[in-house]
Amino acid sequence: MALVGFVDWRGNAIRKEVHGGVRAAWFLYVLTVVTNVVIIPNLLNLVTYLHGTMHMGVSASATTTTNFFGATSGVMDCSHCKPTFLHSVHQLATLKQS
Numbered sequence: 001m002a003l004v005g006f007v008d009w010r011g012n013a014i015r016k017e018v019h020g021g022v023r024a025a026w027f028l029y030v031l032t033v034v035t036n037v038v039i040i041p042n043l044l045n046l047v048t049y050l051h052g053t054m055h056m057g058v059s060a061s062a063t064t065t066t067n068f069f070g071a072t073s074g075v076m077d078c079s080h081c082k083p084t085f086l087h088s089v090h091q092l093a094t095l096k097q098s
Contacts, residue, residue, distance in 0.1 A: 043069060 006014040043065055050061035 039069065 008014055046065045046068070047058075047061045050056045050064055051058055054061075056064065
């Protein structure tokens with residue numbers, strides 16, 4: 001069964017049995033794990049630094065760290081963001097559901 005209106009990079013119609021699926025998304029799973037392996041220790045170190053060295057409270061340290069990483073992560077709300085890889089993945093997931 002071909003998905004109407006969708007073509008691969010060669011211009012051939014996309015067949016649901018061949019294209020996409022879990023096998024094609026493994027790099028996204030690996031990317032998510034690697035990102036979390038890098039970011040979570042940095043979050044913990046920054047909370048420890050703000051609490052210990054800068055003498056902020058634990059909740060203030062956690063809030064400051066969350067705000068900092070949220071502002072610098074590069075992921076924005078889809079209503080006003082520039083097209084990025086994550087935005088494209090979100091759009092594809094939305095198209096597949098409809």
